Structures are given as C-alpha cells and as structure tokens.
Amino acid sequence: MLETAEQLMVEDLYNRVRDMIDDRSPYNTPCVLDIQRAMVQDRLEAPINPVDEVWPNIFIAEKSVAVNKARLKRMGITHILNTAHGTGVYTGESFYAGMNIQYMGIEVDDFADADIAAHFRPTAEFLDEALLTHKGKVLVVSMMGVSRSAVLVASYLMIFQHMTIMEALTSMRKKRAISPNEGFLKQLRDRSGTGRRTQRRFWS
Secondary structure (H helix, E strand, O other): OOOOHHHHHHHHHHHHHHHHOOOOOOOOOOOHHHHHHHHHOOOOOOOOOOEEEEEOOEEEEOHHHHOOHHHHHHHOOOEEEEOOEOOOEOOOOHHHOOOOOEEEEOOOOOOOOOOOHHHHHHHHHHHHHHHHOOOOOEEEEOOOOOOHHHHHHHHHHHHHOOOOHHHHHHHHHOOOOOOOOHHHHHHHHHOOOEOOEOOHHHHO
C-alpha cells in the first residue's frame, strides 16, 4: 500500500529531528521543544476522528466512543483504559457490566503539572496483558483522545515495544492527530532513558 503524503512528511520530520541529535552524547533524547516541533511542523491538517487504531489492536478514542456500547461491541473491544476516570469520562466497571470488558480507570487531569508519570508502568502492563495474554482489543479513552491517552500509549510502546520517545509519538501521529500537553511530554522524556535502551528503573 502506498504511503500517504502525510505519512511521508511525518517520517521526514522524524528523520530531521533524529539527525539533529548528537549520537555521541550519553543523553541523545530530543528535548521537548524538538518533539513538539516534529509533531506539528510542516504537517498537513487532519481531522480528529472519534477513534483511530494507533497500534495493532490499540485504539485511542474520545469520550463519545467510550459511552457508545453498541459501537464497542461492533469494534470487538475487550479492554478499556479510561485515562479520564472521574475527570471527564464518567464510566467505570459497572457501566460495562455484562459486556465482558475488562476496565482500568485512572484519575488525572489534563494539566501540565499533573503527575501522569505515576501511571506509566501500571497502564503499560494493562495494555501488554490485554494484547499478549488475552489477545484482546483495547480502547484507550480520554475527553478528546489527544493528550492523556496518547502519552500513556506512548509509554507502553517505549516500555514493551522498546521504542524511543520520537518513534512512539511519530508512529501514533501517523494514525491520529495527537497533541499531548508540554508537561506530559516532559515527564515522558524524563523517563525515556538513553537512546533505544530504556532504563528500567525510570519506569518502575
């Protein structure tokens, strides 16, 4: 399948940022500003869809999808990670009763100073177990599906798929118009380790 012009642009942006990084440095992770530039510079505007598959069997969605039970059934969703539990997306285990859906909810506001890093490891393990153990389909939801949900999926990709922060974010950006807030990006970067080898202690 031919790549779209947008996909080619994102790949070109990633390559440009990668070339800016000094490979000789022990800390060759790009700064937050470089990450933000790579995610928006020269990028064609794309509509924000209600839901997009950003990794095989991982879907990022806005609130409307999480409360649409008929749609969840059609999609075959088996697990839901609500990153705005009690802070905008008011569902929960009881809401999905009888649907054979495993639920995990975390309470974190979409503010730059909110501590989302505390949730990196447990949510990544939830996603990993859903995909590997249960062979499931996971819906990761927040109010708009662009910030909290995106950062937590990125942390999964970095921990269990061994991606760099740029690889994780740009791979998702090809699929969905994500836009994590600056504080969340900084927390993700601070735990991204060096190069391709994620330092496990930063994720615990």
